[in-house]
Amino acid sequence: MFQLMAGRRIALLAALLVTLVAVIAELVPFWLLFRAIDALLVDPQDLPSTLLSCAVWLLVALLLKYLAYGVAYLISHHTAYAIMADTRQRLVSQLAAAPLHWLLAQGAGALKQSVIQDVERMEAFIAHHTVEVTAAVLAPLVVTGLLFWVDWRLALAVLAVGPLAFVSASIVMRGSGQEHERFNRATADLSNVTVEYLRNMPVMKIFCHATSGFRLLQRRLRDYYQLTEDITRRTVPGWSLFTSVLGAHMLLVLPLGAWLEARDEVSAAEVALAVMLGAGVFRPMLKVSRFFMEMPGIFAGLSRMAPILAIGAGPRCGASQIEPPVTLALDRVGFAYGPRSILEDVSLSLTAGSFNVLLGPSGSGKSTIAQIVAGALVPASGTARINGVEIQDLGDAERAALIALATQDVFLFSGTIRDNLRLARPTVSEAQLRRAVEVAQAQTLIEALPDGYETQVSELGARLSGGERQRIAVARALLADTQVLVLDEATAFADSLTQRAFFQALRAAYPDKALLVVAHRLYGIEQADQILVLERGQVTDRGTHAELLRSSVYYRAMWRREQQIEEWTLVADDERPGSGIGWNRPATPTEVVNG
Structure with a gap:
C-alpha cells in the first residue's frame, strides 16, 4: 500500500495534518463550557460577557471543525481516486507485459477481481480511514493530554475504565472468532446456493425439480438465520457490556472528584470538564475496531495484486534470431x-x-x-x-x-x-x-x-x-x-x-x-x-493418409466410419421391405474395426 501511494504521500500527510486541526477544534467547545461553568461558580457577575465570548469562539470552533474536516476529506478522496487510477493503469500495464501462459493460468475472474474489486477496496481505506482513523487515534491522545493538564488523578480515573472494558468483553466474547468463521462459511454457502438456484431455475422447471431446489434454498436460509441468531445472542451482551463499561467512567470520576474538590485540590469546573471529556475519550476507538475488521479484506486484495505488480518484462529474443x-x-x-x-x-x-x-x-x-x-x-x-x-x-x-x-x-x-x-x-x-x-x-x-x-x-x-x-x-x-x-x-x-x-x-x-x-x-x-x-x-x-490406412487401426476405423456416414440415404417405400420410409444402415464401429 505504501508503494502504491508513491507520489501521493505528501497530499495524504496534508490531509492528516488538517485532520489534527479538526480534532483540536472539536475539543474547543469542552474548554469553552469549562470556562462558562468556572465563571458561573467563581464570578457570576462576569457570566454574561463570558458566555458571549464563549458563543463567538464556539461559532469559530465549529466553522473551523467543519472546514478542516471538509478539506481533509476533499484531499483524501482526490488522492484516493488518483491512487486508484494509477494502480489500475499499473495493473493493466503489467498484465499487458505478462507472459501469455501465466495470463491464461490466472483466469479472467481472478484478474477482474484484482483490477476492479480489489482496487475499489482501497478507496475506503485511503479516502475514509485515513481521516477517520487518524481522528479516532488523535482525539483520545489530545483528550488524555488535556485531562492530565487538569489533574492527573482525574485522568487516571477516566482511563481506568478502558482496560476494564476490554477485559470484561474478552471474557464474555471468548470464542467469537470461531463463530465469525462459521458465519463467513454460512454466508458463502448461502450465496452459492442462491446463485445456483437462480441460474439453473429454467433447468429445474424443465425437470419439475423447482420445488425441491427451493427447499434446499429454504434449508440454507434457515441454517443461516439460525446461526445469525446464535451469534447475536452471544455477541450482543458482550458488546453491550463493553460499551457500557466504556461509559462508566463517572462511577470513578465523580466520587474521586468530590473528594478532591472537598480538599480544595481541584475545582468543581475541573471535575465537570473531566466528566465531559471522559465521555468521549474511548468512543473513537469503536471506529478503530471497525477499521481492523475491514482490513483483512483490503490486505487480501493487496496480496492478490502483488504477483501482478511483480511481473517483469521477461526475456526477449532479438528478431534476427528467428528467421x-x-x-x-x-x-x-x-x-x-x-x-x-x-x-x-x-x-x-x-x-x-x-x-x-x-x-x-x-x-x-x-x-x-x-x-x-x-x-x-x-x-x-x-x-x-x-x-x-x-x-x-x-x-x-x-x-x-x-x-x-x-x-x-x-x-x-x-x-x-x-x-x-x-x-x-x-x-x-x-x-x-x-x-x-x-x-x-x-x-x-x-x-x-x-x-x-x-x-x-x-x-x-x-x-x-x-x-x-x-x-x-x-x-x-x-x-x-x-x-x-x-x-x-x-x-x-x-x-x-x-x-x-x-x-x-x-x-x-x-x-x-x-x-x-x-x-x-x-x-x-x-x-x-x-x-x-x-x-x-x-x-x-x-x-500420411495412405500410410495410416495401412498401419493404424484407429485411423482406419475412423476413416471408414466417416465414409459410411456420407453414404446414409433415405429410401422410399417401394425400395425396401415393409412400409414407410427407412434407411440403409452402415456397419457398426465394431464391424469397421474388425474389417
Whole structure:
C-alpha cells in the first residue's frame, strides 16, 4: 500500500495534518463550557460577557471543525481516486507485459477481481480511514493530554475504565472468532446456493425439480438465520457490556472528584470538564475496531495484486534470431493439470509449408499440444522450440509475429467486422483482408450482413452465430501473417465440403505456412503431409493418409466410419421391405474395426 501511494504521500500527510486541526477544534467547545461553568461558580457577575465570548469562539470552533474536516476529506478522496487510477493503469500495464501462459493460468475472474474489486477496496481505506482513523487515534491522545493538564488523578480515573472494558468483553466474547468463521462459511454457502438456484431455475422447471431446489434454498436460509441468531445472542451482551463499561467512567470520576474538590485540590469546573471529556475519550476507538475488521479484506486484495505488480518484462529474443524458414519442434514434452497427466513424451516437428493434423479421441491431449505450440502453455517436461529458441522465452510481440492460434472458442470485440479482422495486423491491405476472408469461407456471410465489413458486432460477437464467429476468427488468424498457424477445432463450423474447400484454399493461398490442425473429422486431411494419432496423451501413430490406412487401426476405423456416414440415404417405400420410409444402415464401429 505504501508503494502504491508513491507520489501521493505528501497530499495524504496534508490531509492528516488538517485532520489534527479538526480534532483540536472539536475539543474547543469542552474548554469553552469549562470556562462558562468556572465563571458561573467563581464570578457570576462576569457570566454574561463570558458566555458571549464563549458563543463567538464556539461559532469559530465549529466553522473551523467543519472546514478542516471538509478539506481533509476533499484531499483524501482526490488522492484516493488518483491512487486508484494509477494502480489500475499499473495493473493493466503489467498484465499487458505478462507472459501469455501465466495470463491464461490466472483466469479472467481472478484478474477482474484484482483490477476492479480489489482496487475499489482501497478507496475506503485511503479516502475514509485515513481521516477517520487518524481522528479516532488523535482525539483520545489530545483528550488524555488535556485531562492530565487538569489533574492527573482525574485522568487516571477516566482511563481506568478502558482496560476494564476490554477485559470484561474478552471474557464474555471468548470464542467469537470461531463463530465469525462459521458465519463467513454460512454466508458463502448461502450465496452459492442462491446463485445456483437462480441460474439453473429454467433447468429445474424443465425437470419439475423447482420445488425441491427451493427447499434446499429454504434449508440454507434457515441454517443461516439460525446461526445469525446464535451469534447475536452471544455477541450482543458482550458488546453491550463493553460499551457500557466504556461509559462508566463517572462511577470513578465523580466520587474521586468530590473528594478532591472537598480538599480544595481541584475545582468543581475541573471535575465537570473531566466528566465531559471522559465521555468521549474511548468512543473513537469503536471506529478503530471497525477499521481492523475491514482490513483483512483490503490486505487480501493487496496480496492478490502483488504477483501482478511483480511481473517483469521477461526475456526477449532479438528478431534476427528467428528467421524464415522456421521449424517448430516439441521434444519429449509432458504436461499435467495437477495430479492428472495429460501428455507424456510427445515429440513432433512442424516445418515451413507443411500441413500437419492431430487426431484422437476427446481428452487425449490434442488441444493441450495446440496450446503449447502457440505458447499459451509451458511444458512441464521436455522442450518446445522454434528454430532452436524456446517458445516460452519469446517476447509477446515476437511470439505473435511467429505463431497464430484460432480455436472454436472465439472472442470478438465490440466494433465492426473490419475492426475485428484487422486486430491482428492493423496495416493490412484491402486485398490481403479479402483474400483471408475468402480462404476462411467467410466472404458470403459478410456480404450478406446489413453493412458488410462495416457491420457492428457486440462484445463476444453476440449478433453472429457460432460458425460465423469461427470463420471471422480464422480469417483474423490468417491476417496475422505468421509463419506457424494453429487451428484448434477452428473448422467445427464447416460441413465436409466446406472443410475440404477450406484446406485446399489455405494451402493454395498460404503455401509457406507451417499448419497444425486439431480435428475430429477427416474431411480434407488426406492431403496432409503428416497426421499424428494421439491416444491417452501419447502419439501412437504418425504418417500420411495412405500410410495410416495401412498401419493404424484407429485411423482406419475412423476413416471408414466417416465414409459410411456420407453414404446414409433415405429410401422410399417401394425400395425396401415393409412400409414407410427407412434407411440403409452402415456397419457398426465394431464391424469397421474388425474389417
